[in-house]
Amino acid sequence: MASVPSFWSPRIAALEPYVPGEQPRIPGLVKLNTNENPFAPSPRAITAIERAAAQGLERYPDPESVALREAIGAHDGLRPEQVFVGNGSDEVLAHAFFAFFQQAEPLLIPDVTYSFYRVYAQLYGIDCELVPVDAGLRIDVEAMASRAARGCAGIVIANPNAPTGIGLPLAAIEGLLASCPDRVVLVDEAYVDFGGESAVPLIDRHPNLLVVHTLSKSRSLAGLRVGFACGQASLVDALQRVKNSFNSYPLDRLASAGAIASIEDQAWFDKTRLDIIDIREGLTLQLEDLGFEVLPSQANFLFVHHPAHDAATLAAALRERAVLVRHFRQPRIAQYLRISIGTRDQCSALVDALVRILG
Ligand code: PMP
Numbered sequence: 001m002a003s004v005p006s007f008w009s010p011r012i013a014a015l016e017p018y019v020p021g022e023q024p025r026i027p028g029l030v031k032l033n034t035n036e037n038p039f040a041p042s043p044r045a046i047t048a049i050e051r052a053a054a055q056g057l058e059r060y061p062d063p064e065s066v067a068l069r070e071a072i073g074a075h076d077g078l079r080p081e082q083v084f085v086g087n088g089s090d091e092v093l094a095h096a097f098f099a100f101f102q103q104a105e106p107l108l109i110p111d112v113t114y115s116f117y118r119v120y121a122q123l124y125g126i127d128c129e130l131v132p133v134d135a136g137l138r139i140d141v142e143a144m145a146s147r148a149a150r151g152c153a154g155i156v157i158a159n160p161n162a163p164t165g166i167g168l169p170l171a172a173i174e175g176l177l178a179s180c181p182d183r184v185v186l187v188d189e190a191y192v193d194f195g196g197e198s199a200v201p202l203i204d205r206h207p208n209l210l211v212v213h214t215l216s217k218s219r220s221l222a223g224l225r226v227g228f229a230c231g232q233a234s235l236v237d238a239l240q241r242v243k244n245s246f247n248s249y250p251l252d253r254l255a256s257a258g259a260i261a262s263i264e265d266q267a268w269f270d271k272t273r274l275d276i277i278d279i280r281e282g283l284t285l286q287l288e289d290l291g292f293e294v295l296p297s298q299a300n301f302l303f304v305h306h307p308a309h310d311a312a313t314l315a316a317a318l319r320e321r322a323v324l325v326r327h328f329r330q331p332r333i334a335q336y337l338r339i340s341i342g343t344r345d346q347c348s349a350l351v352d353a354l355v356r357i358l359g
Pocket of ligand 1: 035222
């Protein structure tokens with residue numbers, strides 16, 4: 001590790017610096033590397049943001065984000081006190097790690113999952129135990145539950161998982177909830193709207209369930225930074241205390257206005273997410289024709305492997321042709337590429353580039 005100034009806290013010195021290489025500032029790229037939605041957000045969201053700006057920004061926003069929490073609650077069948085909002089689900093996750101997982105025992109996460117979970121654990125000094133996914137890269141629910149039953153700080157999973165896209169049925173989530181009833185099971189549903197099964201209906205029966213959502217993916221609002229968590233009021237209360245200790249204004253006026261209008265535009269939401277699912281299914285068949293093995297995806301991306309071609313080399317060759325996909329260096333998944341679902345034209349550009357590369 002490079003030397004750092006002596007006045008840094010030791011835990012910060014151990015943090016890997018974030019390299020924002022996945023967001024290059026080069027125009028004209030076919031950008032299929034960070035799971036953004038290729039379609040525009042609801043036009044009603046844009047109008048609402050413009051209207052909020054016209055009403056003025058000289059006053060602080062509502063510190064409780066009541067209107068947004070009511071809108072989310074109305075959409076998901078919850079009371080506002082069961083909803084917590086933050087600046088993107090990354091912030092919501094960070095607060096949840098702080099609020100629930102600083103315990104004596106280790107936190108359980110799958111060894112193949114969203115990389116930021118380990119970053120938050122490291123930031124807050126939370127010991128993590130990685131539970132290996134199975135041979136098909138599926139989360140090993142039985143192994144997690146039996147490990148949890150011996151004592152843990154909690155469980156964090158993404159459902160559908162990232163970067164595999166594989167979803168778990170609700171029965172599996174219920175098994176995890178039962179395995180550690182006095183610890184939080186956090187289910188990150190960033191991609192659930194593309195075909196997964198949401199655990200939100202389980203909240204009333206499970207005081208230890210926290211479900212985290214984002215407006216970055218299925219609502220096309222990655223640029224607005226809005227995420228939220230749903231759970232029983234006692235969990236939301238803990239998150240609210242953490243949040244207020246960092247910053248008592250969770251969301252700005254523009255983000256709240258845009259998020260509310262987006263959540264209320266069910267028709268736009270359904271149209272764009274069903275389009276993405278349709279494009280995903282078509283792209284799966286085209287990639288299989290090119291010899292790729294494609295994991296079954298319930299997300300807005302595909303996780304693919306070519307038995308005859310090195311994944312890093314393929315990613316570099318695509319980049320030379322201005323197509324960005326994601327390659328991970330983690331040994332277990334180093335022979336896979338993650339491809340975000342783009343527009344039909346973007347996916348055609350990807351397939352054309354692959355045809356030329358694969359010869
Ligand atoms: N969870 C998962 C599984 C993700 O892939 C991402 C985005 N990369 C996030 C959370 C964070 O999303 P955001 O902060 O944009 O809400």
